[in-house]
Amino acid sequence: MFNLAQIAIETARRRGASYADARVMDIRSRELSTKNGEVGALNEAESLGLGIRVIAAGAWGFASTDRLTQEGVSACAARAVAIARASALAKLKDVMLAPEAPAVDTWQNPFVKDPFRIPVERQLDLLLAADAEMRRVKGVTLAETSMAFRRIEQFYVSTEGSRIHQVKVQSGAGIVATSFAGDEIQKRSYPNSFGGQHTLEGYELVESFDLAGHAPRVAEEAVALHSATQCPEGTRTLLLDSAQLGLQIHESVGHPIELDRVLGMEANYAGMSFLTLEKLRTLRYGSEIVNVVADARLTHGPGLGTFGYDDEGVPARCTPIISNGLFTGYLSSRETAALVGEKQSGGTVRAESWNRLPMIRMTNVSLLPGKGSSADLVAGTDDGIWMETNRSWSIDDHRYHFQFSTEIAWEIKGGKRVRMLKNPSYSGITTEFWNSCDAICGPQEWKLWGTPNCGKGQPQQVMGTGHGASPARFRNVRIGAAFAK
Amino acid sequence: MKARSKIRRTTAAGAAADALPSQAELRRLAARVLALSEADETEVTIEAESEALTRFANNTIHQNVAEEGLMISVRAVVDGRTARATTNKSDEESLKRAAQAALELARHQPKQPGLLPMAGPAARGAAKPVRRYFEATAAATPADRARVVAALCKEAQRGKHTAAGIFSTGAHALALANSRGVFAYHTQSRAQFSITAMDGDSSGWAKATSPDVREIDAETLARRAMEKAALSRQPREIPPARMTVILEPAAVLDLAGFLFYDFAGTSVLDHRSCFNERMGKQVFGKNIQLWDDVYHPLQTGAPFDGEGQPRQRVRLVESGVPKGLVYSRATAKKMKARPTGHGLPLPNEWGEAPMNLVLEGGDSSL
Numbered sequence: 111m112f113n114l115a116q117i118a119i120e121t122a123r124r125r126g127a128s129y130a131d132a133r134v135m136d137i138r139s140r141e142l143s144t145k146n147g148e149v150g151a152l153n154e155a156e157s158l159g160l161g162i163r164v165i166a167a168g169a170w171g172f173a174s175t176d177r178l179t180q181e182g183v184s185a186c187a188a189r190a191v192a193i194a195r196a197s198a199l200a201k202l203k204d205v206m207l208a209p210e211a212p213a214v215d216t217w218q219n220p221f222v223k224d225p226f227r228i229p230v231e232r233q234l235d236l237l238l239a240a241d242a243e244m245r246r247v248k249g250v251t252l253a254e255t256s257m258a259f260r261r262i263e264q265f266y267v268s269t270e271g272s273r274i275h276q277v278k279v280q281s282g283a284g285i286v287a288t289s290f291a292g293d294e295i296q297k298r299s300y301p302n303s304f305g306g307q308h309t310l311e312g313y314e315l316v317e318s319f320d321l322a323g324h325a326p327r328v329a330e331e332a333v334a335l336h337s338a339t340q341c342p343e344g345t346r347t348l349l350l351d352s353a354q355l356g357l358q359i360h361e362s363v364g365h366p367i368e369l370d371r372v373l374g375m376e377a378n379y380a381g382m383s384f385l386t387l388e389k390l391r392t393l394r395y396g397s398e399i400v401n402v403v404a405d406a407r408l409t410h411g412p413g414l415g416t417f418g419y420d421d422e423g424v425p426a427r428c429t430p431i432i433s434n435g436l437f438t439g440y441l442s443s444r445e446t447a448a449l450v451g452e453k454q455s456g457g458t459v460r461a462e463s464w465n466r467l468p469m470i471r472m473t474n475v476s477l478l479p480g481k482g483s484s485a486d487l488v489a490g491t492d493d494g495i496w497m498e499t500n501r502s503w504s505i506d507d508h509r510y511h512f513q514f515s516t517e518i519a520w521e522i523k524g525g526k527r528v529r530m531l532k533n534p535s536y537s538g539i540t541t542e543f544w545n546s547c548d549a550i551c552g553p554q555e556w557k558l559w560g561t562p563n564c565g566k567g568q569p570q571q572v573m574g575t576g577h578g579a580s581p582a583r584f585r586n587v588r589i590g591a592a593f594a595k
Numbered sequence: 596m597k598a599r600s601k602i603r604r605t606t607a608a609g610a611a612a613d614a615l616p617s618q619a620e621l622r623r624l625a626a627r628v629l630a631l632s633e634a635d636e637t638e639v640t641i642e643a644e645s646e647a648l649t650r651f652a653n654n655t656i657h658q659n660v661a662e663e664g665l666m667i668s669v670r671a672v673v674d675g676r677t678a679r680a681t682t683n684k685s686d687e688e689s690l691k692r693a694a695q696a697a698l699e700l701a702r703h704q705p706k707q708p709g710l711l712p713m714a715g716p717a718a719r720g721a722a723k724p725v726r727r728y729f730e731a732t733a734a735a736t737p738a739d740r741a742r743v744v745a746a747l748c749k750e751a752q753r754g755k756h757t758a759a760g761i762f763s764t765g766a767h768a769l770a771l772a773n774s775r776g777v778f779a780y781h782t783q784s785r786a787q788f789s790i791t792a793m794d795g796d797s798s799g800w801a802k803a804t805s806p807d808v809r810e811i812d813a814e815t816l817a818r819r820a821m822e823k824a825a826l827s828r829q830p831r832e833i834p835p836a837r838m839t840v841i842l843e844p845a846a847v848l849d850l851a852g853f854l855f856y857d858f859a860g861t862s863v864l865d866h867r868s869c870f871n872e873r874m875g876k877q878v879f880g881k882n883i884q885l886w887d888d889v890y891h892p893l894q895t896g897a898p899f900d901g902e903g904q905p906r907q908r909v910r911l912v913e914s915g916v917p918k919g920l921v922y923s924r925a926t927a928k929k930m931k932a933r934p935t936g937h938g939l940p941l942p943n944e945w946g947e948a949p950m951n952l953v954l955e956g957g958d959s960s961l
Contacts, residue, residue, distance in 0.1 A: 143944055145865075149704050150944030154696050155681035159664065171737075172660040176683045189661055196737035197649075197656040200745035231703040238705070251866045254944070290866035375652045377759035378791040378800075465662040568761050569648055569660070 111136070111265040112273060114183050118162045119269050121187035127164040127194065129207065130187070131268035133421060134160045134178070135464035140226060142233055143256040144241045149234060150254075159464035164190045168204030169197035174465035208447035208454050210424055212271035217418025218278075219408065221312030225259035225281050228313045233257055236321065237283075243325030244287045249333035252288035256305060257281075257316060258562070272423035280414060280574065282308025282562060283316045287329040289336060296335035296532065298328045298517055302353045303500050308560035308574060310412040331518060334530060341519055341534040343590035347494030348536055349487060349583050352551075354516055355477065356559035356577035357500045362540040363395075363402055364475040364575065366509035367431055367439070369446040380566050381507025384540065385437065387450060393437040396544030399480055402432040404441055406457060406473035411558040413576020415473035417460075422468060424457035431475065435545070443470050462571035469567050474558065476578030480550030484581045487549055489525040495589060496520045496527065497534050513537040515592050535592035543584060551580035614645035614663045615733070615768050618780050624667070624685065625772035631687075632694040634671035634701065636713045638773040638902070640940065642666045645733075646765030646785070649740040654748040654758055656741060670941060671697035672713065675706040677942050707942075709925050714902055715775040722779065722898040722905035722936075723890055728766065729807040732784035735764035743788075747817045751792060756821050760790035764808055771903040781897035788813045792820040797830060799823025802845065806895065841961070851885065851954050858887070858911050858919070859937075860926040861946025870917045877915055882957050885912035887921055887937070887949035894951045901940035909935050911949065923947040 115132040122130035137157045143150035159176035160183055171194025175186040225233075237255040244253035259281050266274040284306015288297040301307040301319055309315055350358065366383040370376055385393070396402075403410075406417055406426035419425055422444050429439040440446075442456040461468040488496065497516040505512040519534035520527040558578040565572055616624075621641050628639040643665045650658035667690065668681040678700030682693040740762045751758035766784040771777065788811045789802035800823065801816040842850075854869070862868035870878070889898050889906045898906050902924060911919045922930065923938030926946045937947040 145944040148707055148709070149676075150942065152678040152700050152704060152942055153681065154679075154700060155668075157666075157681075157683045159683065169656065170659060172658070174660075174662045174664075176664050193647075193659045193661060193737040196741035197659040199738070199741040200651060200654075200656040200748050202653075202655040229703065230700055234704055288865075288867060290871065293872065295867060373653070374757065374759060374793075375657055377652055377757075377793065378650075378761065378789060465664055467658055467660050469658075568650055568658075568763075569646070569662075 112267060114160060114178055115265050115267040117180055118160060118183045118187040119267055121184045122162060122164045122191055123269055125188055125191040127166045127191050129165040129269055130162060131266065131423065132160060132162040133461070133464060134265040136263040137463060138226065138261045140259045142230070142237060143254065144237045145254050146252060147238065147241055147245060152230070157463060160186060161461065161464045161466065162187050162190045163467065164194050165205050166191045166194035167198035169194050169201045170205055171197060172467045205445060206448040207444040208452060210422070210444060210455060212268065213419060213423055213425060214273045215418065216275040218276065219310045219412060219416065221279050221314070223313035224279065225313040226261065236316070240285045240321035240325045243322050244285065244329040247287070247326060247329035247333060249289050249291065250287050250329045251290045255285045255321065257283040258305065258308070266419070266421070266423055268423055274419050274423055276418050278310055278417065279312060280308060280310050281313055281315045282306055282560060283319060283321065285321050285325060285328060287332040289332040291336050294336060296332050298332040299499055300324045300328045302559060303517065305562055308414060308562045309558065310414060310416050335518060335532045338530040338532040340593065341495065341531040341590045343594045345586050346589045347491055347583065347585050348587040348589060349491065349494055349496040349522065349581060351496070351498040351581050352555065352557045352579040353559055354497055354500050354514070355579040355582055357503060357561065358514065359402065359475055359477055359577045359579060360472065360561050360564070360575060361503055361505045362509060362512055362543065363431065364472040364577070366540065367441050368470045369440040369442045369450065370470045372440065373446060373449060376566070379568050381509070384508045384510045389437055390440070391436065391438055393541070394435050394545065395432045395437040395541060396435045397547045398435045399550055400432050400435050400544055400547050401478040402475065403478065404429045404431050404439070404456065404458065404473050404475045410474050410476065411576070411578065413474035413558045413578070414560040414562060414574030415475070415576040420457045420459045421461050422455065422459045424455045424459070427457040429456045441470050441472060446470065460573060462573055466569065466571045469571070471566065471573045472564065472575040474576030474578060476558065476576070477550065477582070479553040479556040479580045481552045482549070484551050484555055487551055487581060487583055488522055488527060490549070491522045491583065492524060494522040494583070495531065495534065496522055497536065510540050512540065513592055533593040534590070536587050536589045537591055538587055543587065546584045546586055547582055548585055549583040551582065553580070556580040615766055615782070616643050618770070621768060621770035621780065622778060625770055625778070628667060628669055628690050628694060629772060629774055631691045632669065632671060632698065632774070634673050634698045636672040636774050637694070638670040638713055638771070640668045641770045642767060644765065644767035646763065647737060647740070648761055648763035649737065649744055650761050651744050651748060652759035654752050656744055659737060661737070667693060668940070669693045669697045671701045672710070673698060673701045675710055676701045676704050677707065677710055678704070679940070679942065709929065711925055711928065713773045713775050714777060714904060714924060716777050725890060725898050727783040727806040727895065729784045732764050732786045732806060732808040733766040735808055740764065743813050747790070747813060750817060751821065754821055755794070756824060757793040758790055758817070761787065762813065763787045769897055771899065773903065777903040779899040779903040781899070783895070786811050788816055790817050790820045792817070792824040794824035794828060797824050797827040799827065847954060851952055855952060856948055858921055858949050859945070859947050860920045860922040860930050860932065863920060864926065864929060874917050878917055879912060879915035881915045883912055883915045884955035886910055886953045886955070887951050888953045889951040891951065891953050894953065896950055900936045900938045902938050904934060904936040904938060906936035909949065921947050921949045
């Protein structure tokens with residue numbers, strides 16, 4: 111495969127490209143799901159192809175093909191150069207890239223059990239057992255389970271001399287119990303909503319969930335929510351579990367720090383960012399205890415944003431994003447780093463597949479742990495609301511005003527959980543919210559969550575990102591407005 | 596790989612028209628797959644596409660991409676069980692492996708009580724043809740798109756606007772065949788232009804899509820976006836309150852679009868539709884008429900569903916009352932209704948969905 115990629119960049123160079131990189135990606139996936147005791151989806155897929163990115167006449171061009179012959183990749187490379195020359199018709203200045211030393215390396219994430227070697231019937235048995243446990247609970251109208259696996263093998267070369275081979279294996283699973291009664295739908299998910307939890311691990315991750323063991327609790331909570339009190343409206347102390355906090359980080363930290371957004375490159379689709387350049391190292395993003403990093407290194411954990419090298423051949427790096435509350439870093443590419451005068455790329459560029467252009471994507475954007483346990487957090491809260499597991503999200507195109515709802519909440523009075531609340535929601539302004547954070551639990555409850563469904567770019571690309579967090583507390587948050595009557 | 600080179604070719608000029616296989620080529624490829632399968636019943640879906648997208652921001656082209664691809668998806672049915680395997684490789688060995696993988700996946704699962712035999716051509720009937728392929732779109736080149744974008748970027752600069760947007764062109768072909776004799780084919784070209792014009796504290800947006808690139812008037816759309824940006828300068832906050840609002844068609848579509856899965860029969864069966872217990876009741880204003888209509892001249896997509904069944908025009912809301920749902924074959928049987936040709940590719944847990952919502956216009960002028 112390296113040979114084909116090499117043919118592509120040599121063709122591009124011969125046709126006048128000043129820079130080219132090419133990726134061959136071989137992607138394999140498996141998806142299984144059940145619904146009310148029956149198999150839903152049972153699909154396997156494979157996709158193999160090459161994408162080449164070039165700079166010619168000072169402008170970008172990208173083309174992709176699944177015709178992996180000498181003729182096919184040469185034609186694809188020639189097309190990329192022709193596209194770059196067309197781009198130059200509307201060029202204001204030449205594309206510049208921040209310098210990066212070429213890398214020759216191979217990298218693979220560690221895992222114990224290859225999910226593609228586990229028999230499908232064993233995987234289905236595990237899902238059907240959890241499905242059955244949920245349906246045992248009276249009042250559950252819909253039981254759903256799912257698993258998904260992906261293996262991505264990638265061969266990358268560049269005209270600067272990089273030659274990198276990477277293999278990533280990711281796994282994920284989840285269950286959902288839905289209860290319809292009267293005119294209301296309530297649901298509970300485990301270990302997270304919207305497909306569960308996904309990481310760069312093998313089948314051992316799925317086995318660690320004990321889906322069937324958690325199914326009765328999940329189902330009982332879904333049914334119990336119908337009789338719970340409506341979450342009150344008002345300004346309250348808010349406590350978030352680490353999964354919901356993971357999505358809060360994704361939407362209100364991860365997206366606004368994407369430098370392509372900041373520079374207007376996503377203005378017509380995903381939007382822009384309130385984090386304009388003058389705010390770097392001047393904006394108080396959060397309170398003193400808030401520390402956020404974007405870390406793609408394996409030492410941070412097996413997140414969906416973990417890799418050896420990004421799709422520009424930049425090694426995995428850690429960028430401090432918020433340091434003791436101060437805004438200190440963006441997610442950058444070689445091009446955007448050069449545009450803002452940074453010395454090097456943050457190493458955050460990835461593409462969904464061989465037929466997509468690599469672009470800035472969140473790596474593992476994580477809130478670093480504080481201290482204490484969630485039991486301590488609750489015990490230290492006189493009056494508050496604990497919210498858990500995302501149900502919906504909404505944030506404006508500058509990532510400043512947001513509203514989230516969660517599946518379930520509990521009211522806290524005098525340091526104790528006193529009652530379940532249904533239809534919880536909260537809203538706020540990004541910097542006010544993070545500045546209201548006055549407690550973050552310690553490393554023992556810190557978890558690296560996977561968000562497998564982050565959409566960005568045109569044509570749209572779906573990417574997995576990682577977000578680590580421990581439960582945390584926020585003061586004076588607007589609560590309950592989404593479902594107020 | 597040899598077979599592939601026979602059915603597609605790429606030129607450096609990069610027009611979609613150069614890359615798509617013909618209907619006859621897709622029919623032959625489908626027949627090859629069906630012949631390789633050892634399942635009781637087999638269905639094959641083939642999609643070929645050649646798409647290109649020119650993206651601009653800050654009054655310059657910053658991303659400019661093209662892709663070509665072929666996807667072959669095999670569904671096997673064996674002893675009341677079904678599963679799917681998909682590949683983008685069309686050599687004999689890969690096709691055989693995909694057919695075998697679908698069969699093996701299907702074998703290793705419990706029986707599916709609701710699984711129907713695949714439909715034959717008699718049950719399918721004739722799909723009303725739709726003409727959605729235009730050579731002018733498929734033949735568009737990167738230089739064609741770049742010239743349009745370059746002119747608009749210059750215009751934006753002159754007006755002290757910052758423009759961002761896309762101009763895309765391309766074409767795709769879709770074929771579905773099964774071992775009971777169904778063969779359905781659709782080919783379509785696609786063009787889209789959208790622009791956001793920013794002007795300090797304001798912005799304006801406009802967009803158009805059409806299978807015929809000659810219908811896209813990028814200059815008028817850009818002017819409209821810039822006019823909106825000019826009109827919305829110096830915005831001021833207004834307190835939350837109930838008030839009358841006028842939404843442009845794209846905004847209305849955003850709201851109507853949220854409802855699309857609520858009109859699926861499976862969604863009602865699963866009690867997750869907002870129309871549960873509300874079918875036949877006055878839910879919307881009496882001036883709301885909503886259809887699913889793939890044959891509408893401004894609509895897009897194939898006139899058949901994920902099982903090759905012809906799509907029907909379905910009235911979803913009549914005078915504000917939700918009256919119709921869409922059904923796959925299996926859901927229709929469960930709900931004692933007639934299939935409407937809206938099934939998603941099997942196996943899936945979602946059933947079906949209306950893919951071509953049309954909200955009828957009224958008689959008011961702006």
